[in-house]
Amino acid sequence: MEKAAFKLDEYHFTKASLDFNIPDGAELNISFNPRGVLYVKESRYELNFDVKVECKNTGTEVINVSCVALFSFGSPVTVAEIPEFFYPNSLAIVFPYIRAFVSTISLQANVTPVVLPTVNLMGLTEDLKKQTTVIE
Numbered sequence: 001m002e003k004a005a006f007k008l009d010e011y012h013f014t015k016a017s018l019d020f021n022i023p024d025g026a027e028l029n030i031s032f033n034p035r036g037v038l039y040v041k042e043s044r045y046e047l048n049f050d051v052k053v054e055c056k057n058t059g060t061e062v063i064n065v066s067c068v069a070l071f072s073f074g075s076p077v078t079v080a081e082i083p084e085f086f087y088p089n090s091l092a093i094v095f096p097y098i099r100a101f102v103s104t105i106s107l108q109a110n111v112t113p114v115v116l117p118t119v120n121l122m123g124l125t126e127d128l129k130k131q132t133t134v135i136e
Contacts (some may be wrong), residue, residue, distance in 0.1 A: 006074070008071055009071065013065065014068055016101070017065075018063050019062045020062075026056070028055060028056060030052070030117070031052045032051055034048070034131065036128060038079050043077060044070060045071040045072075047069040047094060047128075048066065048067075049066070051066075052065075053116070063114065065098055069097075071090055102114055102116055
């Protein structure tokens, strides 16, 4: 069996802001800001994934979470050699941790849990590619 091209080594949250005063029946907009850094010598990719949720009615921010995930490649890669499937898959691997984190925090606050929807993140592939910095 062939080894995986990359693996998630670790992740941690660098920022979490949740406002639990969400009006009943409020429409929420979710937005994403993925960016990354490829460390060529270390064969490591650092994914910075920000998720923001705003109340459509009031324009107020109700959730703002930042997560950093570190991925390693099985062999040294340049930015051109990163497999095409890495970008959408790295986001898809990390997003469930963000969803669980938001739900857990809101549950612990003894309010109605905030559950982020499952989302198809394929549309963020090009954004992540464009916002990837390379450090030799």
